[in-house]
Amino acid sequence: MMPARTKILFRCDGSQQIGLGHVVRSCALAMMLGEKFECSFFIRDPSPALSRYIKEAGFALTSLPGTVIEEEAAAWAEHLEGDEILVLDGYAFNTRYQQLLKTKGNKIVCIDDIHAYKFVADIVINHAPGVDESMYSLSEGGKLFTGPQFALIRKSFLQQALNGKKKGTDDTIFVCLGGADPSNTTLSVIQNIYTRAQHLTRNITVNLVLGSAYKYEDTLALQETGMVQLNIFRNLSAELLIEVMQRCSIAICSASTICFEYAAVSTGTIFLCKTADNQAEFYTHMLQNKFAEDFFSGFYPEDGSFSRQDQHKFADLLDGKQRQRILDIFEELVR
Known part of the structure; x- marks a missing residue:
């Protein structure tokens, strides 16, 4: 029997008001990882068009109700097994949110571009060019990957x-x-x-x-x-x-x-x-x-x-080898 694939749970939001950037790059990341991991999405009140976008990409989607963000993290943590990888892409998923999701030992990956708070995540990815890495505050053992060599774009x-x-x-x-x-x-x-x-x-x-x-x-x-x-x-x-x-x-x-x-x-x-x-x-x-x-x-x-x-x-920085670099990061997390 083949071993079960590690689950990756993506938490991001998108709408006409805040744009779709978080969802688009998270979905691109899931497409990179989908052959090796079991990926699914958790989005607050997704529109029909956004739901269709996720499902047509081949991923399960859970719609979350609007609630206080820390209450959401605490409730979500209760349902975790501890062996899932959690990917967070959004500015509301701050230090406290990450801490609440760490209670069962889950690995956390944050996609970020504003370095607004300390990260307790295991991995932080900022694919923008020219990132000043000194602006980031990471917990001991946390790793930061920056630049277009880790660009989160679709496989095509x-x-x-x-x-x-x-x-x-x-x-x-x-x-x-x-x-x-x-x-x-x-x-x-x-x-x-x-x-x-x-x-x-x-x-x-x-x-x-x-x-x-x-x-x-x-x-x-x-x-x-x-x-x-x-x-x-x-x-x-x-x-x-x-x-x-x-x-x-x-x-x-x-x-x-x-x-x-x-x-x-x-x-x-x-x-x-x-x-x-x-x-x-x-x-x-x-x-x-x-x-x-x-x-x-x-x-x-x-x-x-x-x-x-x-x-x-x-x-030339977009060399097409981003998927393998990203896969290497996630496979190292589960070793």
Whole structure:
């Protein structure tokens, strides 16, 4: 008889209000681990679309009621056996929450990008570039893994990185500001593209990808300039998203997982928008190292050339070997 696979329980939340970033990267991690571990999700009041996203990825989902966060941890701990690995991705899962879940000896992995409290977790992963590791406070024996070499992106993108990246057609632009974009930065980006394209003598194509929790689509019914063709895509599979990305030599995206996914499949130029406070370190490091440019201050198509930077340096960090590195971390936890 085959030995039972170790269970990994993922605790994360996502909504139109807070975005889908925690769920997207946790689901990507579960996809990396699913062949070796039994993965399932615990999410507070998931929307039908979010529930469908998790279940279509092949994972069981338990819906949690809204409650005081420490009460939630205490109640959850009572049902643990002690041999499960718990993955926490969210800013509410603070030191006390982790301590309550440690009462039966469970291993804990935290996915983090704000280092706002001490971690009693066994492992902390922050896949942003340029992390100042001295900002983290870990318990004795805790380990920290940082940088794009541990990027939590979907297997299809990692496989494409191994197969070879492509650079799309000049003057074809990819735009995606995440799964929810609660502040509707998407609208500002599209308006800026239209404004800055008014004096062009050539046509440009904008491939806009909207996430399942984006709620402002009616605001995008704008008067287009004759130089811009806007194509809107929604709820694309990973495979179709890769296809759209690889048509584009330019990406305008948030300083988040979507940036990693574009760099895994393309060597095109990246323009970033900071759409949430937790993206600050990622955004700053990308600009300081000339891996990307700021969209609102650096995107000027009228100069005749979009692709002014060589993005290979950042794209090379997304080498497709992230899954094996992550597997090594988790397999070491259960030895």
